[in-house]
Amino acid sequence: MTVNDDSFTNWKIREEIAESMIPLIGKLHRERDVTVLLHSRSLVNKSVVSILKSHRFARQIDGAELSVTETMPFLEALTALDLGPSQIDLGMLATTHKADDRGLSVAEFTAEAVAGATGANKIERREPRDVVLYGFGRIGRLVARLLIEKAGSGNGLRLRAIVVRGGGAQDIVKRASLLRRDSIHGQFQGTITVDEDTSTIVANGNAIKVIYADDPSSVDYTEYGIRDAILIDNTGKWRDREGLSKHLRPGIEKVVLTAPGKGDVPNIVHGVNHDTIKPDEQILSCASCTTNAIVPPLKAMDDEYGVLRGHVETVHSFTNDQNLLDNYHKSERRGRSAPLNMVITETGAASAVAKALPDLKAKISGSSIRVPVPDVSIAILNLQLARETTREEVHDYLREVSLTSPLKRQIDFITAPDAVSSDFIGSRHASIVDAGALKVDGDNAILYLWYDNEFGYSCQVVRVVQHVSGVEYPTYPATAV
Template sequence: MQLTHHNPSTSLETWMSREALAEAMIPLIGHLYRNNNVVTSIHGRSLINKSTMNILKAHRFARRLSTEELRLEDTVPLLRILTDLDLGAAAIDIARLRLQFDLENEGRTLEEFVREELADIVGKGGRDERTSTDVVLYGFGRIGRLLARLLIEKAGGGHGLRLRAVVVRRGSDNDLAKRASLLRRDSVHGSFEGTIQVDEEAGTITANGVHIQVIYSDDPSTIDYTAYGISDALVVDNTGRWRDADGLSQHLRSAGVAKVLLTAPGKGSLKNIVHGINHGTITEADTIVTAASCTTNAIAPVLKALNDRFGVVHGHVETVHSFTNDQNLIDNFHRGDRRGRSAALNMVLTETGAAKAVAKALPELEGKLTGSSIRVPTPDVSIAILNLTLRYATTKDEVNAHLREMSLHSDLRKQIDYIDSPEVVSTDFVGSRRAGIVDGLATIADGTFLVLYVWYDNEFGYSCQVVRVMEEMAGVHPPAFPVKETTAAQVATAL
């Protein structure tokens, strides 16, 4: 057998060459973002404000689609063409655009292909047809601060969702400084990417140029937002204090408020929206909407993918869930059963309404699912175990191939991720922007019996879903390119 020997010098030279190409992409990505309101990504992984290493990682991620990494030699020329075309506002997946070129260029040059594909926005000079929507975060806890980070990240040229204010109850004389510090530093999600300034006299926090008014109030119905220049705002209630239409409608009685979104499961007839599943049911007349729960968002897309292909007869959902702020650090009184016991020292068996809530997004699963939960001593990332009986028999390989395909080439690719590494653990999914990540190696299938394991960042992944619902309510989605979807079969043919 002949052994292949790699030259260390050549490997290092290749790496340095790739680093140089990735570095060359950064100013192009930044120019498109700031001058043209164009958000670039690689298979859904945003490239905005990313380091050289993160850009290289994003290119390597493309191996999920094929056996090869996405070549920087292919993406750098594409970015240069996009920059020269002086585009209008858009979201452009450069990996999918390049793949589409490889599939159907039909003798055209790359520039000719891109001009035709993006004809609607070529020469628009950064023009953004979207209206801007003022956003108020009512509550500034775990989800509220992550939403703030995401909205600041998406601020771009000031179009779309505009974070204008947060509303909290004053906690101390130095409340503003403490709020800013919690936004700046997070024990789970790390430091804020950028700079934060506090103006005590004006009562504001400025983060990466985004001016945020901090308003102190105990009553959501008495705030005059127009006094701060805020109008027709979308209020995102992160407190969970009110979960029905009567309670949440208090926000609508405040001057300057147009719509309300609850970051928790709603009660009564409120629409529980899981983006990717039933966001299309949101209408202009819906003034109060809920974004369901983190667990419902994690499992509903996977259940839809399974039900559409194999049929779900019935099942049980067991979540192993990180502890949350509503539990006690050490044993103390709590009105909920078992939740008064120390969250840091115990596994705590508790209830979850996620299984029943799935039916609000997927009516076809009404009455087919039960659920329970175990809170465990980890600060973030949970896992849902789906124990299902299917209508049609299948195999582990067939289920995994289907879910992998859905994670890459379907309308659910922003919600479902797939991984088959034998070494991953919960902390590997901190910061995941997908609602749920299927652990393919853990799948068990025997005829119509299926057990599936779905990881989810119950804080950050859920917050990404909330922002998607916000964009839907506000109607501020930029046009997305490429328009056409590709399938695994097409990719295989191209290779």
């Protein structure tokens, strides 16, 4: 048998094992609210190839590809336990078991490592939390996709309604079509049907009421059976506490804004300051996509090196706020054709840093250029550090942050020398450090941070909503056993 034959046979064996993992992962998720991860990457609703690629990612952490033959026994051991709602990382289980010298079997080690999620220790399954989307544009539709994807057992977040202004004949059909097909992010993963008589979109079994309203004050959500809901405002029309308070109608308990908040509205970047949200806070902001892209790596750099000052230049994809062709616009430059020009504009990301990182003493300035690509942007973060360092040190530090730190869901790291913007469409991280572009000279460091300003940001929004809803479950194993 040739090497090629050996490789192909090995691939087919791993394919078969990955196929057998899918129903086990799905059953744990649906019946017990358990999300199976592999080095922080979810395996729920993933294809065979996606599962195998996730195992290959383990090379970045352990220096060798993790095989499904190694993780499958841990998954089988999990199915035999009385698990409660949690996130369980197969990669961490396999890694810590390999390093453990007590001679425990896979079943014994797994039971010990996830003991906090079993028996008397387990969290009780919570009632589903209603979510309402106010506005159904680019971010609204991507958040909807994520909420539907994560519906799982039905005991987490449940998208109950979207609120839009009436758009005329077949309005709901057209909105459902935009949810079903997206020119950038591809086809919706599942099925969508429309009931025009009841103004309902049914996506993967989730019945979503379409409510038509021109103003928040005209809606009583309890009329639709909605209770204690979190409303996500995707319009950006109201950004201060007074304006956003209009959403606090019957049926709505909290309001989350997908734009930078003004005044005393907290700007939250998940992974950095989400733990500061007060339990009784009813109104909060998820800041901007650019703020979410720069704040996690800025915090990481400040924690290790100290940051004295910095400047961020964002090269940002165009958005619906700009014109396709030259036309009147209230902003001086955004009226010029978005697909034909680079457009200098402003960004509020630098000023928003102070809200997300109040302990950061460095002055951060910022500016932005809109460019003719429809999605994925890059932030160039130029920092003066409190001590001198080397490119190798910063490279290795940021790589480790992306793999093992509490910011690993926010910061990704790529070494591919030929990476370009379209490679990051669909990234679930807030930002991705481009290792090849990193520059360090003494106390000066320049970081190039890619980010999917649509999907990556939407993932951050959903993480904040999960946190304030109490459905962000603990991860096991928490530490090496």
